[in-house]
Amino acid sequence: MSLHITNLTKKFGQQIALNKINIAIDQHEIIGLLGPNGAGKSTLMKSIAGVLKIDEGEIIFNNKNIQTHEIDSKKQIGFLPENNPLYKEMYVQESLQFIANVHKISNARIAEVVDLVGITPEKNKKIGQLSKGYQQRVGLAQAILHEPDLLILDEPTNGLDPNQIIEIRNVIKKIGEEKMVIFSTHIMQEVEALCSRVILIHQGNILQDCAIEEFKGKFSSLEEAFASYTN
Numbered sequence: 041m042s043l044h045i046t047n048l049t050k051k052f053g054q055q056i057a058l059n060k061i062n063i064a065i066d067q068h069e070i071i072g073l074l075g076p077n078g079a080g081k082s083t084l085m086k087s088i089a090g091v092l093k094i095d096e097g098e099i100i101f102n103n104k105n106i107q108t109h110e111i112d113s114k115k116q117i118g119f120l121p122e123n124n125p126l127y128k129e130m131y132v133q134e135s136l137q138f139i140a141n142v143h144k145i146s147n148a149r150i151a152e153v154v155d156l157v158g159i160t161p162e163k164n165k166k167i168g169q170l171s172k173g174y175q176q177r178v179g180l181a182q183a184i185l186h187e188p189d190l191l192i193l194d195e196p197t198n199g200l201d202p203n204q205i206i207e208i209r210n211v212i213k214k215i216g217e218e219k220m221v222i223f224s225t226h227i228m229q230e231v232e233a234l235c236s237r238v239i240l241i242h243q244g245n246i247l248q249d250c251a252i253e254e255f256k257g258k259f260s261s262l263e264e265a266f267a268s269y270t271n
C-alpha cells in the first residue's frame with residue numbers, strides 16, 4: 041500500500057492552492073491533515089481522490105497514476121467530502137445497494153458495513169430524515185463499501201455530538217488497522233486520539249510532516265504547536 045505525491049500544484053486562477061506538494065506514505069496508518077482555514081486541505085484531498093484536476097505533478101497510488109488510471113484508482117480509494125453530498129430522497133439501504141450494484145459488492149458486505157458504522161436501526165429510513173451524525177455515518181458507509189485501500193475523510197466528525205464523535209473515531213481507528221486513512225480536522229484531541237503521523241499545510245505548502253510526538257516537540261500541547269507553526 042503506497043501513496044506517492046510529487047510536486048503537486050493546484051491553482052485556482054492566479055491563486056496557488058497547493059504549491060509543489062510532496063508526500064510519501066508507504067504503509068497503513070492514520071494521518072491527520074492539519075492547517076488553518078483555507079490552507080489547502082480539501083484541495084489536497086479532492087486531488088488525491090481524483091475529483092479535482094491538478095495542474096502539475098503526480099499522484100501515484102499503489103503504483104498507478106490516479107490521473108491516467110482513474111477507474112482503477114477509484115476502486116481503491118474511498119472519499120467522504122466535507123459537505124457529504126447524499127441523495128436525501130433515497131433510503132439508506134437503497135443508497136448502499138445502488139453503490140453495491142455499481143461495484144458488484146455482495147449483500148453480505150453491505151450488512152457488514154451497516155453494522156460497522158452503526159446504522160442498523162436507521163437503515164430503512166430516508167437519508168434526509170436522519171440526524172446529521174447518522175447522515176455522516178451513511179457517507180462513511182458509502183465511502184468504505186468497496187473496501188478501499190485508502191480512505192480520505194474531510195472533517196468527518198464536524199458537527200457531530202460528543203457521543204457520535206467517539207463512535208465515528210472508533211470506526212476510523214478500526215479501518216486504520218488495515219488501511220491507509222487520511223483525514224482532516226481542526227480538533228487536536230482527535231489527532232491525538234487517532235493519528236500516528238500529521239501533515240500540516242499552510243498557504244498551500246507543507247510545513248510539517250512527521251510523527252505526532254515530533255510535531256508536539258517541545259510544546260505543551262498540539263494546539264500550542266499548531267499555533268506556533270502557523271502564526
Ligand SMILES: Nc1ncnc2c1ncn2[C@@H]1O[C@H](COP(=O)(O)OP(=O)(O)OP(=O)(O)O)[C@@H](O)[C@H]1O
Pocket residue numbers: 052057075076077078079080081082083084
Ligand atoms: N473551487 C474553487 N475556486 C476558487 N478557489 C478555491 C476553490 N476551492 C478552493 N479554493 C481556494 O483554495 C484555497 C484552499 O482551499 P481549501 O478548501 O483547500 O482549504 P482548507 O484547508 O480545506 O480550508 P478549511 O479548513 O476552511 O476547510 C482557499 O484559498 C480557497 O479559497
